[in-house]
Amino acid sequence: MHFIIVGAGSIGCYVGGRLAAAGQRVAFVGRPRTMAPLAQGGLTVSDLEGFKAHLETSQLVLADSVALAWSKLQDSKEPTVVLLCVKGGATEAAAREIGAACPSDTVVVSLQNGVENVARITNAAPHLQAVAGMAPYNVVALQPNQVHRGTVGSLCLADSPVTRDMAAVLTASGLPTVLAPDMRAVQWGKLLLNLNNPVNALSDLPLREELTDRDYRHVLAALQTEALAVMARADIQPAKASAVAPSMLPHVLRLPNWLFTRVAARMLRMDAQARSSMWEDMQQGRTTEIEDLCGAVVRLAAQHHTTAPLSAAMCQMVAAHQKGQRITGQALRQTLGIA
Known part of the structure; x- marks a missing residue:
């Protein structure tokens, strides 16, 4: 072949x-x-x-x-x-x-x-x-x-x-x-995980360092919760794409650091300097995939007569972001209104 x-x-x-x-x-x-x-x-x-x-x-x-x-x-x-x-x-x-x-x-x-x-x-x-x-x-x-x-x-x-x-x-x-x-379920399950790509890109941190910051995890959990609600409205059941079931991902992400690092040990199995492809695109001045990730959630929501304001906001933030900027997890939570 x-x-x-x-x-x-x-x-x-x-x-x-x-x-x-x-x-x-x-x-x-x-x-x-x-x-x-x-x-x-x-x-x-x-x-x-x-x-x-x-x-x-x-x-x-x-x-x-x-x-x-x-x-x-x-x-x-x-x-x-x-x-x-x-x-x-x-x-x-x-x-x-x-x-x-x-x-x-x-x-x-x-x-x-x-x-x-x-x-x-x-x-x-x-x-x-x-x-x-x-x-x-x-x-x-x-x-x-x-x-x-x-x-x-x-x-x-x-x-x-x-x-x-x-x-x-x-x-x-x-x-x-x-x-x-059922690849549709697999793709939506992967998209749930890929919602971390823009969070990582805006953090300007390696993935492991970003994921051990609870504020960034709260942002990702909120994006996933919103996406899961939109998927439910569209009668999509995302497949399990990690060690954690899709419905449990936001709950695991919101755990305190000491517990998260134990429960999500497999999620954190990565090179210390690994980063998202969206971060790499930003560094190279290339068009990002934000419209294929958060944008897909926004479009699915519109098709089913609802909205996805957090994903829409992330699309705008990534589009406006400048190379070299770093948004802290706390600032990102505040900007998006995530408690």
Whole structure:
């Protein structure tokens, strides 16, 4: 099985790098700013369990377009799967490019944050096989050509005959993968956890340090409580995406520090310097995924004739935030009116 990574950012380079390190043929498609370091120095992938591998440039298939990537991989009869790792706002453009370059029924797996990307792929390129996926972990770029997974978890794909074969390849390549019959529930369960991304970005702190600050946790708990209420109104039951059941997450987050660090020990299993992808986007001056996270909660609320004022406020705060600013947990609680 061959793979094309469309969106060779942190997640794309980690997943693609692990596949390539295991001997799979992988083509990386990305912007010049991300592809140039790979062309000059290869790619290094590592994780918090101690795995580390360096791939020389000669071991990588690099392309500036999906069409070129597809042509470079068509030297055998192996099936080719596209792993889509761009930010949600770039999904439709990427899907149109994939649709123009790849044959009908090409499988495109969304490994993106958010709950709306499969629909975007289908709308933009209906002849593709869009498959929902979920990458649970935090990956950061330590160097322009080195990515590091700082938290734990397994990839998740919608259960189907094609993804069963794919899951076996991914797992054998060091990317443990599970299959789910209801990816909508999985995606909303992951979104609950991803509501911490804007909190972490505004805190300007490593994830572990932010999560051990009870004020920031109160903000996250309030965002999750609001989102859970909106989901209930929409008859969505989010899947368990962590060691704690979705309905219990806000209660655990509000615990005193001495108890939280014991109850949520698995949640805190991460590199000391791990940060959210939204923080990284802010530092690089890139568009964030706030509209795919808090914005999705706001849109779901509107569809069911209710509101999500905290998520709406977070969308505005992230959009207005300047690199280098740090909002304390107490100030964030006060701004949002969280008791």
